[in-house]
Amino acid sequence: MPISRRQLMTGGAGLALAGGLTTACGSNTGRGGGGSDRPRLSQWYHQYGEAGTRQAVGRYAAAYPHADVRVEWRPGNYDQQTAAALLTSSGPDVLEVNGPTLDQIQGGQIVDLTDLVKDVKSDFSQAVLAPKTHDGRVWGIPQVVDTQLLYYRKSLLEAAGVRPPRTLDELVDAARGLSNSKVKGLFLGNDGGAGALAGTPLRAAGLSLVTPEGTVGFDDPAAARTLGKLHRLYADKSLLLGAPTDWADPSAFVQGLTAMQWSGLWALPQIKKALGDDFGVLPFPPDGPAGRPAVPVGAWTAAVSARSEHREAAKAFVKWLWIERTDHQEDFALSYGFHIPARTSLAAKADRLKKGPAAEVVRFTTEHGFAAQPLLWTPPSQTTYQDALNRIIKGGADPGSELKAAVRKAEAELRRVRKGS
Structure with missing residues (x-):
């Protein structure tokens, strides 16, 4: 299951929708209410x-x-x-x-x-x-619980002499080594990964979007180091971009357009049907001395x-x-x-x-x-962080500067949230 971004109702659209609730179609169970x-x-x-x-x-x-x-x-x-x-x-x-x-x-x-x-x-x-x-x-x-994970094609890794990546550095190197004129090494989504990954790389670095105390959890040099490595994937031209379907659909992976893909557990039966035993699964790999494997759930x-x-x-x-x-x-x-x-x-x-x-x-x-989506991590904070991540991955923006600005805006939003509590 893709983990969607929460949206709040605004203005006249909300009033119009609320007015139409009683006429929305449904399926009666047939038990009847009379008597x-x-x-x-x-x-x-x-x-x-x-x-x-x-x-x-x-x-x-x-x-x-x-x-x-x-x-x-x-x-x-x-x-x-x-x-x-x-x-x-x-x-x-x-x-x-x-x-x-x-x-x-x-x-x-x-x-x-x-x-x-x-x-x-x-x-x-x-x-x-x-x-x-x-x-x-x-x-x-x-x-139910849905989760995201890294799928890899066993035969393609074996042919290229690449082992399943155990660290973020190995993932970057593997994606480059697996890329050629016909196949890209990794698919993180058509935007390069900002939307699908969100806070997952921070977790892999031993950090978080929000701390248990309700403060920003990525005000740390390790965050800039880790997110900068995501730009290396983009700069190396190791990422599949412009695929017919996005990361939540495994079509690019089963059709051989990419050797590795970030997707969801929901894709596993389709991948199994298409590839048999020619695939493996991994968490997002850890990065740095405090790093840990990261598995987002919702x-x-x-x-x-x-x-x-x-x-x-x-x-x-x-x-x-x-x-x-x-x-x-x-x-x-x-x-x-x-x-x-x-x-x-x-x-x-x-x-x-x-x-x-x-x-x-x-x-x-x-x-x-x-x-994947902490309760205190509201849409304003999410937008601020994801915009910064997109500029880092695709634009090569300085991770330290981008995260400094994102920390400042997210902390202001978290102060507002904590005050409301």
Whole structure:
């Protein structure tokens, strides 16, 4: 799964969207509301691309005995739709969120779900649960875990005498050694990597976007050193640019346009089908004496709207589906797309995750996973940092100067966020 950037609703577009919420199309579970003493709940999902997912969530809803649950499948800009929906009582009771965002938590737009996870909190990895937690309270239940990783073509590396890279320096050298007139060494996305990698190289250097204390985590010379190496990839012409599809799609890799590609776990079945055993997987490699392998993780989250007229019933449904019904949770993660169940106990026993590259990815995620989008890392900070990263990678801008300016702007935003807390 690609880890998308959160967007906030603005101005007239939000009002227009909010006005159209009650007429949005959906799929009724068929249970009917007339004459029933059970509450009627509306549940939203973003539009998954994986066949069968929509039918599956309808089955889960229909199986719930204590409420009539109406599932709505929401195409289009889902982040904007949910931002608007949380401001009106005509929105859903239960909804997937790409977050929740700090603004939604601080604005009282979603319900505290801490009591739902109290008995199973340790069964969620901290990297996944931390961005859903604020002031010690849990505001959303992770549904599945998605992660990003480095795929490499075994046969191409062997033919070039290149071993799978264990450090960032080795990745730079490998990409150069694998590039020729027909194949590029590495694909990080058509923008050169700024969008896909985000804070991952900082993690590889032993740093972070935000510290546990809520301050900028990359005000360190190691950040400039590491990000400067990403420009070497671009300057060496080792990067595939202008591919027919972007980094989230493995087409460039399976078609032999690149020997290595940064993509997501969701791409693994397609790669396996096309290449058999001719591929391997790696974390983003460490850099420097404090470096460590880096595996960014994220999770779509089940939340309850604070404007719901049936908040307790909605919480009970979320607990049933995402805490109690582990069979539905495993089915949702692995029967349609390819994700890691949010519960570590389920991931450990899932047959499809027990061997080969899939098992390696689960191990990488357990040992090296970190939150790709920290809760305090708001869109203004993200934009500031990513713009700087883009100028470093493609423009060859001085990493030290770019990061100094990004640190100053991000710290001002973090001060604003901490004050609001």
